[in-house]
Amino acid sequence: MRKPGFWIGALVGLLLTAPLAAVFYAAWKLAGLPFVPFQIFDWIARILPGSAITFGIDSMVKVIRALGIAEISAAAKLAEQSMAILIFLVLGAVAGAVLFGILRLLRTGVSVIPGIVLGAAAAVGAVALGRSLGRAESSSLPVEGWVIAAFLAWGTALGLANRRLTRHRIALRGETPHPEYDARVERLDRRSFLVRLGAATATITVVGAAVGALAGGRRRTNVASGKRWSADHPLPNAGADLEPASGTRPEYTPLEDHYRIDITTTPPVIDAAKWRLKVGGLVERPLELTLDQIRAYEPLHQFVTLACISNPIGGTLIGTTRWTGVSLQRLLPDLKLKPEATHLKLSSADRFYEFVPLETIRDDPRVMLAYDWDGLPLETKHGFPLRIYIPDLYGMKQPKWLLSLEATDRWEPGYWVKRGWDRTARMKATSVIDTIAVDMMIAQADSGTKIPIGGIAHAGARGISRVEVRTDDGPWREARLRSPLSDTTWVVWRYDWPFQAGNHTFTVRCVDGRGGAQIVEAAPPHPSGASGLHGKGMML
Numbered sequence: 001m002r003k004p005g006f007w008i009g010a011l012v013g014l015l016l017t018a019p020l021a022a023v024f025y026a027a028w029k030l031a032g033l034p035f036v037p038f039q040i041f042d043w044i045a046r047i048l049p050g051s052a053i054t055f056g057i058d059s060m061v062k063v064i065r066a067l068g069i070a071e072i073s074a075a076a077k078l079a080e081q082s083m084a085i086l087i088f089l090v091l092g093a094v095a096g097a098v099l100f101g102i103l104r105l106l107r108t109g110v111s112v113i114p115g116i117v118l119g120a121a122a123a124v125g126a127v128a129l130g131r132s133l134g135r136a137e138s139s140s141l142p143v144e145g146w147v148i149a150a151f152l153a154w155g156t157a158l159g160l161a162n163r164r165l166t167r168h169r170i171a172l173r174g175e176t177p178h179p180e181y182d183a184r185v186e187r188l189d190r191r192s193f194l195v196r197l198g199a200a201t202a203t204i205t206v207v208g209a210a211v212g213a214l215a216g217g218r219r220r221t222n223v224a225s226g227k228r229w230s231a232d233h234p235l236p237n238a239g240a241d242l243e244p245a246s247g248t249r250p251e252y253t254p255l256e257d258h259y260r261i262d263i264t265t266t267p268p269v270i271d272a273a274k275w276r277l278k279v280g281g282l283v284e285r286p287l288e289l290t291l292d293q294i295r296a297y298e299p300l301h302q303f304v305t306l307a308c309i310s311n312p313i314g315g316t317l318i319g320t321t322r323w324t325g326v327s328l329q330r331l332l333p334d335l336k337l338k339p340e341a342t343h344l345k346l347s348s349a350d351r352f353y354e355f356v357p358l359e360t361i362r363d364d365p366r367v368m369l370a371y372d373w374d375g376l377p378l379e380t381k382h383g384f385p386l387r388i389y390i391p392d393l394y395g396m397k398q399p400k401w402l403l404s405l406e407a408t409d410r411w412e413p414g415y416w417v418k419r420g421w422d423r424t425a426r427m428k429a430t431s432v433i434d435t436i437a438v439d440m441m442i443a444q445a446d447s448g449t450k451i452p453i454g455g456i457a458h459a460g461a462r463g464i465s466r467v468e469v470r471t472d473d474g475p476w477r478e479a480r481l482r483s484p485l486s487d488t489t490w491v492v493w494r495y496d497w498p499f500q501a502g503n504h505t506f507t508v509r510c511v512d513g514r515g516g517a518q519i520v521e522a523a524p525p526h527p528s529g530a531s532g533l534h535g536k537g538m539m540l
Contacts, residue, residue: 013096022208041084050419112159121153229375245454247435268349325370352415392460427460458490463513
């Protein structure tokens, strides 16, 4: 009795795993149930060495930029999710191959039990994996029961497919006296069965994916709805004399365009009514604060530019908006910390964590727990219901989806520091050319034609004191600066270049508000943020 082997098993495993992924997807979109492919990917990202994660991040950003895709954060998230589904399909194919290979080697009868056992093992692994990630949508008994049932059905289908492919061969051997005819008929029957199986699984896959796509808006997530602050309020520098060069990025980033980088394929979905900010550790007594209690404190409003430490020079992983929250300095006395406390450990729903020195909080009232962006509650993808802002630091030090503050008497490496990134993560002085505005030529009788060149410069909370532009290998010329929105935002600059026909390269550099010059030497984002000068070339 020759049973179907490794390669047939891989094909059947792939054919049956695709509809399983589609069913998980539809359930995730319809009811917020866990999407297991994403959980597997997130788990892999947790256990991989920091060097491997860093290599993956850097490689992804390089590929995205090489493809000319401007929105790095959206493209990176889509790439992560696509890889998660691909990994799930590969695992399903491998599982099918192993099952069929083992059954072929064993001299046992035809049974679906091995497939059921495989499905049960996969179910147990998926449940354990969901618990290890600590996601709320993965921990309840009904949810875990759904995952178990889905994997048991998948394993049963694998067992049934193996039995169907095996039993037909046995029947043929008992009825046909001609081996060559027998083999040909068997191949045709096996091919026919696999075609029918493929058609059925393709139908389920397409229907599941379509249902999930159509139901995407029904998931319980917090989105920016209502009237934004910027809709009927002028920006604080609305009367600034300098007009940005045409093509310079918006000075105030629309919420839908603000970058998003985090450690999970999908953001945690938190019910504000049930959420509590837990305060523990070295405190006089544990405390739990509701969102309404936090909002009851005097609000602090700040215009903030936030950047990702993975942002390449000239990249889009940076944005500016108006943050609203409570100053942690104002909140600190009510936390009743013990005298020996020196740091706060901030923990998030996605298992991200970071340590903040109490000295930083006491010295800077701008350190805040934020709950609104642009006058609206934080969107789910941007950290609803609460996130922290710490001036002058990259986003890797600023957890979203906060769950707890734990007072400790020591510093420990946070999530990304533990994976090899910079301990301090202080934002570097950086300047970028956004545009060479050939559509905005200025013709002047006394000085000839000029072309505005513009962009942004930022240095965390240190401000920008000077921006200079160079044409080819010529001298550096000072650009004009537009008044910034605040001392924690980027600065828009403009240089009106005296036009000269030809092929030219323009380069920009800046000096921060404390006199620190932009680092000239080029360096990749890891481990302390990218450095180097940004330039653009153009034939004019």
